[in-house]
Amino acid sequence: SAVISQKPSRDICQRGTSLTIQCQVDSQVTMMFWYRQQPGQSLTLIATANQGSEATYESGFVIDKFPISRPNLTFSTLTVSNMSPEDSSIYLCSVEFWEAGTGELFFGEGSRLTVL
Amino acid sequence: GENVEQHPSTLSVQEGDSAVIKCTYSDSASNYFPWYKQELGKRPQLIIDIRSNVGEKKDQRIAVTLNKTAKHFSLHITETQPEDSAVYFCAANFNKFYFGSGTKLNVKP
Numbered sequence: 741s742a743v744i745s746q747k748p749s750r751d752i753c754q755r756g757t758s759l760t761i762q763c764q765v766d767s768q769v770t771m772m773f774w775y776r777q778q779p780g781q782s783l784t785l786i787a788t789a790n791q792g793s794e795a796t797y798e799s800g801f802v803i804d805k806f807p808i809s810r811p812n813l814t815f816s817t818l819t820v821s822n823m824s825p826e827d828s829s830i831y832l833c834s835v836e837f838w839e840a841g842t843g844e845l846f847f848g849e850g851s852r853l854t855v856l
Numbered sequence: 857g858e859n860v861e862q863h864p865s866t867l868s869v870q871e872g873d874s875a876v877i878k879c880t881y882s883d884s885a886s887n888y889f890p891w892y893k894q895e896l897g898k899r900p901q902l903i904i905d906i907r908s909n910v911g912e913k914k915d916q917r918i919a920v921t922l923n924k925t926a927k928h929f930s931l932h933i934t935e936t937q938p939e940d941s942a943v944y945f946c947a948a949n950f951n952k953f954y955f956g957s958g959t960k961l962n963v964k965p
Contacts, residue, residue, distance in 0.1 A: 773953065782945060783900065783955040785857070798857060832899065834953075845890065845953050847899040 763833030862956025
């Protein structure tokens with residue numbers, strides 16, 4: 741399996757500010773994803789973080805609001821820009837880790853953001 | 857993208873009973889179907905998965921079945937225990953992972 745470190749684990753932010761979440765994996769992985777989990781809700785895919793190219797965003801998510809970097813195969817960042825209270829959520833980094841021909845999805849611990 | 861529907865949203869069973877959670881998916885190209893358990897305040901954890909070339913898979917008290925023709929798959933938990941209480945998510949994968957809406961399972965002692 742993969743060990744995924746995500747930070748910050750939680751933060752309280754002011755409306756209109758931006759926050760960058762970091763995700764570090766202990767091994768090289770091809771596929772990294774960012775999810776959002778609003779309180780009591782499911783996991784919604786924000787984007788696929790592509791190494792060396794722009795992220796691929798899902799419907800309803802745009803680069804200006806959620807810029808993503810993926811400088812190498814072990815690291816990615818997600819920025820939540822110009823935050824509003826509606827952005828209060830848990831943001832999860834995840835990776836697809838392949839071993840013995842099987843790919844499984846693993847999650848970081850999540851970053852709980854509260855926007856005031 | 858893929859559309860995954862999950863039922864029921866809540867499920868309450870007596871300890872020792874069985875629990876069944878069902879999911880359907882829309883994209884016939886999906887070929888991998890994992891199930892995750894999420895306890896309060898924790899990250900989702902993979903508990904079992906099944907691939908499209910298999911109809912059923914079992915791991916102790918947990919089993920998953922897949923019907924590719926009907927595009928649905930199910931999680932079965934037998935002899936439920938209070939520690940099985942959590943939210944369970946199904947997912948479908950073809951390049952990306954899309955999740956169902958979740959089932960909150962409550963096992964009453």
